[in-house]
Amino acid sequence: MIRLNGIRHDGSVVPFDLADRGLTLGDGLFETMAVFGGVVHRLDDHLRRLQLGLSVLGFEVPRERIEADLAATAAESPGSGGVIRLTVTRGAGARGLLPPEEPDPTVIVSLAPFDPTQVGVPARLAVASTRRNDRSPLSRLKSLGYLDNVLALSEARGTGATDALLLNTADRVASASAANIFAVRDGRIETPPASDGVLPGVIRSRVLELAPTLGFEAMERSLDLVDLAGAEAVFLTNSVRLLQPVTEIDGVPVHERSGAVGIVLGALLEEIRAECGVGPLD
Amino acid sequence: MIRLNGIRHDGSVVPFDLADRGLTLGDGLFETMAVFGGVVHRLDDHLRRLQLGLSVLGFEVPRERIEADLAATAAESPGSGGVIRLTVTRGAGARGLLPPEEPDPTVIVSLAPFDPTQVGVPARLAVASTRRNDRSPLSRLKSLGYLDNVLALSEARGTGATDALLLNTADRVASASAANIFAVRDGRIETPPASDGVLPGVIRSRVLELAPTLGFEAMERSLDLVDLAGAEAVFLTNSVRLLQPVTEIDGVPVHERSGAVGIVLGALLEEIRAECGVGPLD
Numbered sequence: 001m002i003r004l005n006g007i008r009h010d011g012s013v014v015p016f017d018l019a020d021r022g023l024t025l026g027d028g029l030f031e032t033m034a035v036f037g038g039v040v041h042r043l044d045d046h047l048r049r050l051q052l053g054l055s056v057l058g059f060e061v062p063r064e065r066i067e068a069d070l071a072a073t074a075a076e077s078p079g080s081g082g083v084i085r086l087t088v089t090r091g092a093g094a095r096g097l098l099p100p101e102e103p104d105p106t107v108i109v110s111l112a113p114f115d116p117t118q119v120g121v122p123a124r125l126a127v128a129s130t131r132r133n134d135r136s137p138l139s140r141l142k143s144l145g146y147l148d149n150v151l152a153l154s155e156a157r158g159t160g161a162t163d164a165l166l167l168n169t170a171d172r173v174a175s176a177s178a179a180n181i182f183a184v185r186d187g188r189i190e191t192p193p194a195s196d197g198v199l200p201g202v203i204r205s206r207v208l209e210l211a212p213t214l215g216f217e218a219m220e221r222s223l224d225l226v227d228l229a230g231a232e233a234v235f236l237t238n239s240v241r242l243l244q245p246v247t248e249i250d251g252v253p254v255h256e257r258s259g260a261v262g263i264v265l266g267a268l269l270e271e272i273r274a275e276c277g278v279g280p281l282d
Numbered sequence: 283m284i285r286l287n288g289i290r291h292d293g294s295v296v297p298f299d300l301a302d303r304g305l306t307l308g309d310g311l312f313e314t315m316a317v318f319g320g321v322v323h324r325l326d327d328h329l330r331r332l333q334l335g336l337s338v339l340g341f342e343v344p345r346e347r348i349e350a351d352l353a354a355t356a357a358e359s360p361g362s363g364g365v366i367r368l369t370v371t372r373g374a375g376a377r378g379l380l381p382p383e384e385p386d387p388t389v390i391v392s393l394a395p396f397d398p399t400q401v402g403v404p405a406r407l408a409v410a411s412t413r414r415n416d417r418s419p420l421s422r423l424k425s426l427g428y429l430d431n432v433l434a435l436s437e438a439r440g441t442g443a444t445d446a447l448l449l450n451t452a453d454r455v456a457s458a459s460a461a462n463i464f465a466v467r468d469g470r471i472e473t474p475p476a477s478d479g480v481l482p483g484v485i486r487s488r489v490l491e492l493a494p495t496l497g498f499e500a501m502e503r504s505l506d507l508v509d510l511a512g513a514e515a516v517f518l519t520n521s522v523r524l525l526q527p528v529t530e531i532d533g534v535p536v537h538e539r540s541g542a543v544g545i546v547l548g549a550l551l552e553e554i555r556a557e558c559g560v561g562p563l564d
Contacts (some may be wrong), residue, residue: 002300012374016298018284018390026308026427058436083377087306092294095365095394096557097428097435097459110529112377115334135413135451136430145308145427146379147339148418153379155339163515169451179380270434 001075002198003069003109011112020106021266022089025097026145028106029053034114034239035074035082036276041239043070045202050088052140059090059103067204069109081114081280082241089144118241119280120265124248125176126161127225128152132175134168134197142199146178153177163236165249168197173223179236179244180204184226190227193220203237203268210267216260225249232258242268283358285351285391294392302388304371307379308427310388313336316396316521317356317364318558319422323521325352327484327489332370335423341372341385349392363396363562365522400523402563406530407458408443409507410434414457416450416479424481428460435459436561445518447531450479455505461518461526462486465510466498466540472509475502485519485550498542507531514540524550524562 002012031046046062054060066086072083072157087108093100096224121217123246130148133139152164156177157188164177173192180201189211192198211218228234233256235247246254273279284294301303303309313328322328329345337341348368355366368399369390375382412430415421434446438459455474456465462483464473471493476482493500515538516528525547528536555561 004300012301013297013299015295016300018298018392019287019294020305021301023305024312024367024427024428027432028429029307041367043516052342056447057433065516083378095367097431097432110300131415131417133413133415133418133430133451134422136415137412137433138430143429144306145429146306146361147308147425147427148415150309150379150381151339154381157380163432163531169415213489216512226470254460 001073001111003073005107006065008067008072010186013102015151017092018097019092020089021091021093022087022106022144026143027057027062027099028087028089028144029057030085030144031142031241032089033084033086034280035084037079037271037278038074038077039276040084041272041276042075042202042206045205049142049200050086050200053143054088056141057090057120058099059105061105061107066107070121074229075111077111078113078124081116083114085112087144088256103109114280116144116281120243121244122247123163123176123205123236123244124161125163125165125246125250126159126164127250130166132166132168132172132197134174134195139197140194140199149177156261161248171224172196173225173228174198176236179241181239182207182235182237183223183231184233184260185227185231187216187258189216189260190221190223192223196222201237202239203242206268206271207237207264210264210271214263214267233260255278283355283393285355288351288356289390290422293495298403299374301374303373304388304426306370308425309339309427310369310371311339311424312367312369314437314521315368315407316562317359317366318554319435319560320356320359320455321558322352322356323554323558324368324484324488327487331424331482331484332368335425336370338419339372340381341387343370343387343389348389352359355391355393360395360558363398365394365396367392367394369426382534387448396562397562402530403523403526405445405458405518405526406443407447407528407532408438408441409532410437410448412448414448414450414479416456416477417454421479422476422481431459443530453506453547454506454509456479456480458518461523464489464519465505465513466515466518467509467513468481469498469540470501471498471542472503472505474505478504483519485524488550489519489546490554492553496545496549503542515542517543526542
């Protein structure tokens with residue numbers, strides 16, 4: 001099921017302008033959101049991040065227009081949970097890079113089933129040869145240009161790992177292919193700052209906010225591979241898998257000895273249940 | 283006029299799978315080619331670069347399939363010249379980054395009129411705040427993720443410049459928003475190597491090959507802003523504007539005192555006339 005500019009379609013093949021700059025130039029943003037009991041988890045956080053990104057790209061889409069499509073889609077989400085992808089592009093344009101002066105943005109909302117088996121699933125990381133471009137504002141936005149991450153993930157899978165570990169251009173840790181990364185060090189929960197080329201993830205923010213209520217100090221701090229190798233735990237977060245313990249980096253085991261992984265995941269699951277009335281594993 | 287997977291459509295709004303990874307993830311490549319007298323200029327160079335790029339992305343599209351669509355499109359190009367855009371994506375995929383094991387690629391070929399007034403048009407450059415990611419293989423491919431360049435161009439236009447000058451993450455000169463850059467220094471024609479985060483442009487290669495026949499030494503060499511400031515000439519190349527003299531960088535005039543700009547542009551125009559039977563300015 002998909003909605004293109006407010007029109008619902010059963011399948012994904014629909015009349016579409018091939019001059020759309022989302023397709024021709026990656027000129028757009030997206031959000032991936034989990035839905036439980038018909039409620040989008042942390043909807044406000046996702047929409048705020050999207051609007052912030054659109055201001056960097058320099059075009060606007062009324063929040064009401066997006067919310068209406070999201071609400072209609074969430075209402076169709078199965079009881080077992082769904083995953084909504086919201087894509088916003090600058091719309092069609094003439095040949096060349098220069099944006100149209102009065103863009104007519106495209107809004108696409110699609111729904112896929114939620115897969116509870118991915119929640120908390122352990123990750124084995126391989127360091128990617130491609131680097132995340134911390135020198136571009138796009139490294140802090142969820143823009144459509146995800147091919148670097150696709151190549152990194154494919155490279156990691158080719159080595160037997162389950163996900164990629166992306167460093168930035170200064171050899172600092174940035175993220176996994178589609179997840180933020182945390183390390184527990186000296187009992188503190190640390191994650192790289194956005195300035196290291198990191199997407200400010202919605203679950204990432206929740207972990208930073210929830211940690212103190214769970215007895216952990218939490219902070220943004222640049223990390224390198226040596227920091228991860230010495231960590232008491234390493235984990236990933238994103239909006240669909242929530243929290244994944246990292247059990248291996250480039251073949252070297254990571255042993256969770258902090259207790260944080262189970263506690264933080266438990267708190268996230270509880271929070272979702274409180275917000276949505278039903279949890280991902282219910 | 284547009285061809286989607288071999289099917290010709292008069293307009294650009296056509297049935298299209300919104301799960302296409304070109305749209306959702308920027309998972310594809312493109313080429314922009316000039317057509318004169320129904321002949322695609324340097325077709326082999328463009329197709330070779332595309333196939334090289336597809337091998338990095340890890341999927342294949344038979345060259346014959348692409349050539350048939352290009353030939354049919356070129357045959358429809360007006361006598362005054364045309365610009366063909368060829369887009370190849372990995373095709374539709376399920377949610378997430380992982381490529382489908384057996385991709386069904388999408389091939390889009392569109393035709394726009396050629397604008398002879400853009401040939402040789404002078405460029406005033408402004409250094410972009412975003413950097414080109416020389417640490418990613420994508421910086422050497424014409425992938426769909428062009429949003430960095432879009433932002434750089436928009437930023438440049440906002441300052442009154444006509445194009446952006448992109449540096450790489452090591453402060454070296456990489457390119458303009460959609461063109462390669464050359465400097466003439468001590469009578470030598472120099473352009474940054476691909477390893478500096480540079481797309482190996484088709485016209486760029488021709489300039490390197492033609493220069494010796496025109497009495498100039500030519501070579502790949504890393505350049506920084508100081509090198510450009512001291513140059514006897516700076517110019518841009520791409521497949522549509524061919525060669526543009528740079529007259530200003532961040533407000534500082536660049537004076538062409540090498541004679542190279544006119545000589546090289548003249549040689550390019552002559553070569554096109556020889557290959558296509560008609561030139562861009564005829």
